[in-house]
Amino acid sequence: MLRYSNRSIFGIMEGATVFYTVESNNVTNLHQFNQELRNLFDRLRIRAASDGSSRKFAAGNSTGPYPATIYALMQCTPDLSKQDCDDCLVRVLGDIPITCYGKEGGSVVAPSCFLRYGISLFFEPTDDTLQSMGPPPQAVLPPESNGANATIINEKKRNASRIATIMVVAIISFLILIIYICIYLRVMRKPIGNSETTDVSSADSLQFDLGTIRVATNNFSDANKLGQGGFGAVYKGRLYNGQDVAVKRLSKNSEQGNTEFKNEVLLVAKLQHRNLVRLLGFCLEGSERILIYEFLPNKSLDYFIFDPTKRAQLDWARRYKIIVGIARGLLYLHQDSQLCIIHRDLKPSNVLLDAELNPKISDFGMASLFVLDQSQGNTRRIVGTYGYMAPEYASHGKFSVKTDVFSFGVLVLEIVSGQKNGRFQIGENTGHLLSYAWENWRKRTSSNIIDPIFKGGSTTEMLRCIHIGLLCVQENIADRPTMASAVLMLNTDSLTLPFPTRPGFFMNKFSESYKESSEFIQASANEASVTDPYPR
Template sequence: MLRYSNRSIFGIMERSPSYFQWERDNVTSVDGFNQVLRDLFDRLRIRATSGGSSRKFAAANATGPDSQTIYALVQCTPDLSKQDCDDCLVGALGDIPICCYGKEGGSVVAPSCGLKYEIYRFFEPTADTLTSMGPPPLEMVPPESNGTNTTITNGKTGVALRVDIITAVSTVSFLVLIIIICIYLRIMRKPRGNFETADISSEDSLQFDFDKIKVATNNFSDENKLGQGGFGAVYQGRLYNGQDIAVKRLSDNSRQGNTEFKNEVLLVAKLQHRNLVRLLGFCLEGREKLLIYEFLPNKSLDHFIFDPTKRVELDWVRRYKIIVGIARGLLYLHQDSQLRIIHHDLKASNVLLDAELNPKISDFGMARLFVIDQSHGNTRRIAGTYGYMAPEYALQGHFSVKTDVFSFGVLVLEIVSGQKNGSFCIGEETAHLLSYAWESWRKGTPSNIIDPILKGGSTAEMLRCIHIGLLCVQENVADRPTMASAVLMLSTNSLTLPIPTQPGFLMKIGSESYRQSSETRSEFVQQSANEASFTDPYPR
């Protein structure tokens, strides 16, 4: 393991950026395997954090279900304190259920720590049951006589002297190379300007040839069309190397102008997280503006949770995994990335699902960049989707990371209930999801909003998610948790949750009063000049 940086890194615990890897095959007994794995990792964590300043490392194996052997190791960089090492490993362990649930092997690697487990041996065993593995101690071992002459110079053999010379030359060469790289980067570095007016010519390495994209999408044929969003159509394509892509073709009359286009290109290109859609590149050709993304075969979340047939494919384990994945993606945007970003348009159609139904947040055309110490902002241009908008943003233009938290809370309630926020069905009547969830909570019957097909899942987890969702949609901005707190609430059951207060946009329950509220809302929109939308049934 090696690491370098242009800032001090010693004694500083950092978990981002993280890297995940997992085996394709699933274990046969998930619950039994996970219990043994958790116990094994907990013992290893305690052993590793007790290491001194020379090493914080532990490895061992345990017997799982069906006499299957599980091998595992954990490691921190030795410069960390005991508490920082423990915190880093606890965070990494929290990623295991997200990346590697039910898999035969997996690993999580962060700048300050890492862990790995497999069902095959990937480290040398010792006689100890719980072994702290490390490099062998340095010893003076005399060379074996093989019948050749050995020259001694200043107390060293000729071999040892040659090693010293090679080491010295390599060290000097490495330092010279580092100095050259630093000078080159300093010369090439451009001064930072306003983000929204940044020059995208610096992203030449991401630029695709328009003719190649036309060929890949069969000239943007209807057969390749995946959907129609607010800013244009999305097409499936295949590059000449066989890679599948998704191409967003911005329409001529699109509400997304050059500013939003630059936002999405420069913003998403800097983001690397397993719960964010990956931007492969862009294309500018005359009036054509294209964004090229990784292709995700399962489209967007709304195609599943709001579909009477497909929703069955999302059992509670998958839904809970999706909730946690979205939360971790938002936390990365708000806190863990190099930038501080407010997504501004989080909703079910902007959460894409990969082949294994892992969530990836998409569509950063409305995203806002904050400087690192900025906590809030204001705008006269309201843009987004009603129903997911926080009240302070929709009515007054105030936005902050807590506006994303509000949207996340709405999305959590939709995932648990399997119904849209503006049209929650109660028998033959229709209600507002937030209002009905709040009334059910006050009456002590929050289970009323749980999707009936989720029977057999963990009711305690579902009720906890409803609780967290209601905390996120509270009317008072200060009362809403941060995404860091939300992720912590989702990751542990030992944390006592506060009592939620009234949500924003509360409406009376009952079809009569709801229709009146809906008409009032429509009248408000017709009189306003914002660019918000009510629905967006297809992914952008």
């Protein structure tokens, strides 16, 4: 391999694919071919990355039942450690289903490693490669010619080795030259001076083909289905490299254009925070619009807090950690990311839990940009879930960061109480959660709101969370805190909190308006969540 740069590159692993080639012929038996190719790559990867490999190189062929022999080679730059070489090769292997799926040959090149495979022999077999291809046939020579013929054979081997080395260096040099030319042309094509324009070409690296997604989800089988919502269905899948993913298949009646979809996916993919579900890629073929997210094993928050049995698994320490994590995720969306993102559909089912029960906000969906200096929006397309919507948004379509603050306040009260925000019953008391919390706050009986499984423990932190929740759901937008203030309130016990005013949608439990509203308050709009960012 040949590589040069104007910065230090030694010992630094860079595995992002920058170039790939693919042959035109399709595989005849896809399952059998993929199995043999996977086994071959696994063997070569271990040999190439081994400490004893000074060139970090391995080549060989398959020996399985596929009709044609499969040849492959892999190499890392020799300055990499064993672990870095292995990591780099695993990354480029993970791109094969994206770049070369169903083809009989192809190559994937990254700055620190590359691989190639095909059904025709594309390298000169040497002593190194013969080790992985099996023992060579032994030549039978007459006794009198053993010495001379051995000398001729050794000389031929040395010449073949030199020729193979020259060819590999020439090919790699040519590939690297093409890569740098492509990168240069891409940089030269970038628009200048328009911060609101998303470069759609850079979204191509996130795109999966539909065939890969069908294989990963067993053709969207019901056995792999995780859930169903207004946006469509979610399936569990497993990619070629063994990574588990959540595949969201959006409804096909979307009017969104292909370019707009790519732009919005690229924007969401840039959001990186420990309390946000990570978007890994997307698929856009025909009428299919599919999103691929990291898979989280513990489902959503509502699966625990509203279940009579499973709610006990979330003690107060875990619930408080979840509240703080959600607050930090929203703060990142509102303030710390490159753009200000408004979620508009925060609720327990959109908060997923990882293996350690850490919260990750999901469904922050497809984004559209505000005009410059716009601090709030107005829409006729109301999306979200009744009961979590701020009154100004549900009634008039007006939304801002304070819209998410309202939803966060409802969510905090649900986590503390273990009750849904619609009609509920605690003992002999029946009512709407916001109304019930407000009435108990005024009567100084807020302990009535706390989930009964916490009885007997210290309630200071719980009461403070109820106070913060009521501050977030105030009817007046200006009275609600920002998420930065909410995070500060949660993390600072010595901070004096202001008195809350009446919540939005406050309803007396005996009024007819409450009885009517309780019938629809849990209904979800049949729309995908829409995230609206605007520049600060």
